[in-house]
Amino acid sequence: MNDRTFLPLSRRALLTNILSFGVVSSVRPVFAATAAKSPWPPIDATFLFTADVHTCLVSGGTLSPNCEQEGKTDANLLRHVAAVNRIAEFDWPAEIGGVATGLAGAGQKIATPLGIVIGGDMTDDGGGQVKVPGEGHQLLQFSSRYQQGVGPDRVHFPVYNGLGNHDLDQDGMPPHIDWYRRELRDYVELNHRQTVFYKPPVAVANYDIESDNYSWDWGGLHLVQLQRFGGDTTKGAIGGLEWLGQDLAASAADGRPVVLFQHYGWDAFSLEKWDSAKSTFDDEGSGHAHWWSDDDRAALLAVLKGYNVVGLFHGHEHDTPMIYKQGDLDLFKPIATYKGGFALARITADYMDVVLAQAQGDAGDVTFLKAFSKRLG
Numbered sequence: 001m002n003d004r005t006f007l008p009l010s011r012r013a014l015l016t017n018i019l020s021f022g023v024v025s026s027v028r029p030v031f032a033a034t035a036a037k038s039p040w041p042p043i044d045a046t047f048l049f050t051a052d053v054h055t056c057l058v059s060g061g062t063l064s065p066n067c068e069q070e071g072k073t074d075a076n077l078l079r080h081v082a083a084v085n086r087i088a089e090f091d092w093p094a095e096i097g098g099v100a101t102g103l104a105g106a107g108q109k110i111a112t113p114l115g116i117v118i119g120g121d122m123t124d125d126g127g128g129q130v131k132v133p134g135e136g137h138q139l140l141q142f143s144s145r146y147q148q149g150v151g152p153d154r155v156h157f158p159v160y161n162g163l164g165n166h167d168l169d170q171d172g173m174p175p176h177i178d179w180y181r182r183e184l185r186d187y188v189e190l191n192h193r194q195t196v197f198y199k200p201p202v203a204v205a206n207y208d209i210e211s212d213n214y215s216w217d218w219g220g221l222h223l224v225q226l227q228r229f230g231g232d233t234t235k236g237a238i239g240g241l242e243w244l245g246q247d248l249a250a251s252a253a254d255g256r257p258v259v260l261f262q263h264y265g266w267d268a269f270s271l272e273k274w275d276s277a278k279s280t281f282d283d284e285g286s287g288h289a290h291w292w293s294d295d296d297r298a299a300l301l302a303v304l305k306g307y308n309v310v311g312l313f314h315g316h317e318h319d320t321p322m323i324y325k326q327g328d329l330d331l332f333k334p335i336a337t338y339k340g341g342f343a344l345a346r347i348t349a350d351y352m353d354v355v356l357a358q359a360q361g362d363a364g365d366v367t368f369l370k371a372f373s374k375r376l377g
Contacts, residue, residue, distance in 0.1 A: 040254055040256040043349045045218040045221045046110065046114060046344070047218070047344075048113045048115070050337045051333075052337050053121060054072045055074075055077070056124045060137075074145075082152060083358075083366050091108060092105045092109075093355065103373045104350070104375075114158070117225065117313065118161050119164070126167060160202060160223075165263065168234070171235075215247050222251050226240070232292075244303050248307050253307075257308050258309045259311050264292050265317070267333060272285065318335065321334055321370050334356045350377060355368050
C-alpha cells in the first residue's frame with residue numbers, strides 16, 4: 001500500500017464528511033459570455049470524465065483476488081488523482097504524437113474543471129461487502145479518493161457519481177440479496193439528491209428516485225447521468241427512459257447542447273452477444289446480449305431523437321482509448337481509471353473539444369492520447 005493509506009470510516013463518519021464537503025468545498029461555476037446570441041445562458045464548461053475506478057479493498061489493506069495482478073491498487077488510484085488535480089497546469093495540446101490536434105482551444109491554458117463525472121464501476125465487487133451486510137470497504141475507499149476534498153489523496157473537484165455492472169450486478173447472501181445494490185444507490189442519492197431539508201455535497205437540479213438518473217446544468221449546457229445505461233432494468237433496476245424524456249423536454253427543447261454519461265457504450269465489448277459455437281460471449285455471437293441489447297439501445301436513441309446531444313461519454317472497456325460515432329452520436333471512452341485514464345472536455349456555444357489522456361508516474365504528469373473537436377451551433 002502507498003504510505004497515504006485509506007482509513008476505513010463508519011457510515012456516520014462518511015455522512016459527516018459528505019455533509020461537511022458539501023458546505024465548505026463546493027465550487028461555484030463561472031461561465032464566460034460568448035459573442036453568439038442564443039436562447040439559453042452562456043456556455044463555457046470544462047470538465048473531466050473517468051470510468052472503471054474498480055476500488056478493490058475488502059478489509060484494511062487486503063485486495064480482492066487478482067486485483068493486485070490487474071493493477072487495481074490504491075497506489076494507481078493515487079497516481080490518477082494526482083494527474084487530474086494538476087490538469088489546470090497544462091495547455092490544450094496543439095499536437096499529439098507529432099500530429100496537429102485541430103482543437104479549437106489548442107495552446108490555451110486548461111481551465112479549472114467544474115467537476116469530474118464517473119462513468120460506472122466505482123467499485124470492483126458491489127462496494128466490497130462480505131457475507132453479512134456491513135460497511136463496504138471498496139465504497140469507503142472510493143469515497144476517500146473520489147469525493148471532493150483537499151490534499152494529495154483525493155480529487156479537488158465536485159464528483160458526479162455513476163454506477164456500472166460491477167457496482168450493481170452482484171447478489172448478496174440470502175436473505176440480503178439486494179444489500180450491495182442498495183448501498184451503492186444510497187451513496188449516489190446522498191451525494192446528489194437535494195430536498196427541502198438536506199443539501200448534498202454536489203446538488204443536482206433533477207434527480208429521479210426510481211432510476212437514480214439525474215441531470216444538472218452548467219450555464220446553457222445540460223448534462224445527464226444515466227448510470228449503467230439509459231433504460232436499465234437489470235437486477236431489479238427501474239428504467240428511467242420516461243424520466244429522461246421528461247427531463248429533456250423540460251430542459252433541452254430549446255436546442256441547447258446536451259451531454260450524456262453512462263457505463264455501457266457501442267464498442268465491441270459493450271455489444272457482446274452469446275456465441276453458442278464457442279460457449280462464451282464475444283463480438284461474433286448472435287445470441288442474447290451480454291450487457292445491453294439492440295432493443296435497449298434503440299429505445300434510448302428513440303428518446304434522444306430531436307435533441308441536440310453533442311456527445312455521450314462511457315466506460316466498461318478498460319484498455320483502449322476510443323473516440324468514435326454511432327450514427328450521428330459522438331462517443332468518448334477513456335482508458336480505465338485504475339490504468340490512469342480520463343477524458344477532458346471543453347464545451348462552449350461555438351465548439352466542443354475533447355482529449356483522452358492518461359496519468360504518468362507519481363508526480364501528476366499527463367500524456368495526451370487522442371483529440372476531437374467539432375463546431376457547435
